Amino acid sequence: MKIAVCVSHVPDTAAKINISGDGKGIDPSGVTYVVNPYDEFAIEEALKTKEKFGGETIAISLGPEANKETLRKALAMGIDNAVLLKDESYRDSLSVAKALASEIKLHNAELVFFGKQSVDYDNSVVGQLTAELLGYNCISVAVDFKLDGSKVICEREIEGGKEVIKTSLPAVITAQKGLNEPRYASLKGIMTAKKKVIEEKTVDAANNYIEIVSFKRPAPKQAGKIIGTDASAVPELVRLLREEAKVI
Amino acid sequence: MANKILVFIEQRNGQIKKASYEAVRVAAGIAAKLSYQVEAVAIGDEIENLESIGNYGVSNVKHFKNSELINYSPSAYSKILFDFAKETESSIILFPNTSLGKDLAPRLAAKLDAGIAMDCTALEVQNNEIIVTRPIYAGKVLIDVKLTSASKVFTLRPNVFNPGIPGDTKSEVSIVNINSPDLSTKVTEIKKSEGKLDVAEAEIIVSGGRGMKGPEHFNLVEELSQLLGAAPGASRAVVDAGWRPHGEQVGQTGKTVSPTLYIALGISGAIQHLAGMRSSKYIVAINKDKDAPIFQVADYGIVGDIFEVIPALIEEIKKIKS
Numbered sequence: 068m069k070i071a072v073c074v075s076h077v078p079d080t081a082a083k084i085n086i087s088g089d090g091k092g093i094d095p096s097g098v099t100y101v102v103n104p105y106d107e108f109a110i111e112e113a114l115k116t117k118e119k120f121g122g123e124t125i126a127i128s129l130g131p132e133a134n135k136e137t138l139r140k141a142l143a144m145g146i147d148n149a150v151l152l153k154d155e156s157y158r159d160s161l162s163v164a165k166a167l168a169s170e171i172k173l174h175n176a177e178l179v180f181f182g183k184q185s186v187d188y189d190n191s192v193v194g195q196l197t198a199e200l201l202g203y204n205c206i207s208v209a210v211d212f213k214l215d216g217s218k219v220i221c222e223r224e225i226e227g228g229k230e231v232i233k234t235s236l237p238a239v240i241t242a243q244k245g246l247n248e249p250r251y252a253s254l255k256g257i258m259t260a261k262k263k264v265i266e267e268k269t270v271d272a273a274n275n276y277i278e279i280v281s282f283k284r285p286a287p288k289q290a291g292k293i294i295g296t297d298a299s300a301v302p303e304l305v306r307l308l309r310e311e312a313k314v315i
Numbered sequence: 316m317a318n319k320i321l322v323f324i325e326q327r328n329g330q331i332k333k334a335s336y337e338a339v340r341v342a343a344g345i346a347a348k349l350s351y352q353v354e355a356v357a358i359g360d361e362i363e364n365l366e367s368i369g370n371y372g373v374s375n376v377k378h379f380k381n382s383e384l385i386n387y388s389p390s391a392y393s394k395i396l397f398d399f400a401k402e403t404e405s406s407i408i409l410f411p412n413t414s415l416g417k418d419l420a421p422r423l424a425a426k427l428d429a430g431i432a433m434d435c436t437a438l439e440v441q442n443n444e445i446i447v448t449r450p451i452y453a454g455k456v457l458i459d460v461k462l463t464s465a466s467k468v469f470t471l472r473p474n475v476f477n478p479g480i481p482g483d484t485k486s487e488v489s490i491v492n493i494n495s496p497d498l499s500t501k502v503t504e505i506k507k508s509e510g511k512l513d514v515a516e517a518e519i520i521v522s523g524g525r526g527m528k529g530p531e532h533f534n535l536v537e538e539l540s541q542l543l544g545a546a547p548g549a550s551r552a553v554v555d556a557g558w559r560p561h562g563e564q565v566g567q568t569g570k571t572v573s574p575t576l577y578i579a580l581g582i583s584g585a586i587q588h589l590a591g592m593r594s595s596k597y598i599v600a601i602n603k604d605k606d607a608p609i610f611q612v613a614d615y616g617i618v619g620d621i622f623e624v625i626p627a628l629i630e631e632i633k634k635i636k637s
């Protein structure tokens with residue numbers, strides 16, 4: 068079985084994000100980029116599935132040259148092959164999904180793992196969009212994945228619990244924290260990954276449906292009131308919550 | 316394209332989700348400004364009180380019905396919505412950004428070749444165009460965007476848009492029976508977490524962090540939650556330590572919440588935690604470190620020991636409740 072995993076390369080969640088001079092993007096200087104955290108769960112699940120059922124794994128990333136670092140990390144963890152769909156321009160989610168879908172089709176991957184969300188634009192849609200474009204079944208935000216022949220059974224998180232959801236291959240699964248514990252790359256893995264060639268391809272120009280009007284900072288919160296330094300401040304806190312905020 | 320808006324009404328177990336009313340009110344607002352018509356769409360088996368949608372400004376409700384649709388089926392729900400959007404030539408489609416809405420909305424967008432803006436926290440109509448605001452980079456930045464495609468899909472963050480005071484206009488509900496829904500992907504079972512309110516839906520959240528020192532002290536968090544009718548929440552540090560279940564985690568890798576009141580107990584306020592709760596209306600922080608970043612987003616703070624402050628808070632609230 069051919070298993071694909073789509074990975075994005077994003078600013079470290081702890082990075083300080085500054086808006087660029089033109090107000091239309093972020094200023095990349097001083098920002099460290101990492102594998103999108105959810106995509107590590109996707110990579111791990113692809114590896115586990117291959118270990119169990121055999122097959123071949125491929126990692127796909129769309130973006131600039133720098134995304135190779137993330138692909139290299141996927142290879143180091145044990146993914147067999149990697150493709151960079153090279154694109155320096157801004158793309159909205161549907162246009163990312165269109166490029167990924169045509170690459171996945173080319174590889175005939177029957178099972179495709181995504182992260183549930185890229186922690187840059189926080190959309191959580193590319194997996195579902197790609198699945199629809201491919202005509203694949205899709206389960207998002209999976210915290211448990213089981214494959215039995217061509218049957219797929221997942222658990223996904225919902226408000227107040229989990230739902231068990233069933234489908235069949237070909238399928239897209241988007242990974243949530245809890246799905247597995249991503250492995251560390253072994254030294255041998257890192258050495259092998261260094262030697263592998265990451266295939267580079269060009270993609271059709273983006274046809275975006277989202278126009279960014281502006282980037283802005285959230286309005287800074289008014290400095291809050293420090294009411295006190297011990298339990299004696301509690302009556303005043305409760306009074307404020309009742310009379311000023313009117314929330315209890 | 317006809318001038319139509321569809322708004323998706325989410326039901327679980329036949330009960331309408333509160334976030335649906337918020338979306339309905341937003342849809343009615345856009346419709347008034349753009350002179351569009353609105354159709355509310357619900358999918359399920361029996362659904363209680365669908366007429367109540369009218370109280371929030373939308374008078375037409377379509378109920379697509381089949382006993383198999385009581386639980387969510389992405390394949391069936393997206394097909395029904397797609398067919399209906401085509402039939403009515405709807406060009407704007409709104410969903411609540413719930414776990415179901417997040418899963419369903421992009422499927423519809425792909426089928427309609429529509430632009431999609433997720434988790435919007437503000438929506439304005441300017442010069443006949445819709446401009447939405449959405450938080451990105453875990454809420455460190457906001458972007459204003461507009462969609463340039465013919466069809467447009469938006470999801471709205473729950474608890475942010477005001478559903479307004481309900482009126483007393485009942486909506487017209489028309490039932491459409493669905494014969495053989497496409498159940499190729501289907502929820503077969505729901506595993507509820509034992510009777511507790513979920514952070515994603517609660518008006519008040521009482522969250523505990525590593526400052527709680529151990530799982531055995533979370534009875535304080537639970538007791539305070541119960542008194543306030545709140546959901547207990549947690550930071551990732553305590554979830555990773557196995558003190559609390561993952562479903563309670565608030566933040567970037569947990570749930571994004573915007574309750575009316577968020578009480579953070581022994582939580583430092585790391586950026587990834589703030590990502591999940593900074594849009595709460597009121598934030599209370601209790602932490603012994605006056606420099607903890609949580610105080611930068613808190614409306615009210617007590618710089619003190621939670622093991623003294625929480626019991627006092629419990630007593631004080633008992634007093635006012637009695």
Ligand SMILES: Cc1cc2nc3c(=O)[nH]c(=O)nc-3n(C[C@H](O)[C@H](O)[C@H](O)COP(=O)(O)OP(=O)(O)OC[C@H]3O[C@@H](n4cnc5c(N)ncnc54)[C@H](O)[C@@H]3O)c2cc1C
Nearest residue numbers: 524525526550551552566567568569581582583588603621
């Ligand atoms: C990719 C990524 C994703 C993440 N996602 C999330 C997420 O979704 N949610 C999340 O919460 N975190 C997330 N984190 C982790 C985050 O960075 C922090 O490590 C975490 O939020 C810290 O939890 P905490 O505040 O409970 O613990 P700490 O940072 O250890 O803070 C404990 C606080 O308790 C206070 N305290 C201690 N004792 C007392 C006392 N007796 N009385 C009063 N105060 C006391 C301390 O002063 C301190 O401020 C993520 C990290 C990464 C890298």
Ligand SMILES: Nc1ncnc2c1ncn2[C@@H]1O[C@H](COP(=O)(O)O)[C@@H](O)[C@H]1O
Nearest residue numbers: 073074129181182184185190191192193
């Ligand atoms: N540029 C990209 N290249 C490859 N995969 C991507 C890209 N952007 C998003 N993805 C995948 O889609 C998931 C969801 O991303 P998003 O919808 O942008 O939040 C991510 O976790 C990745 O698995």
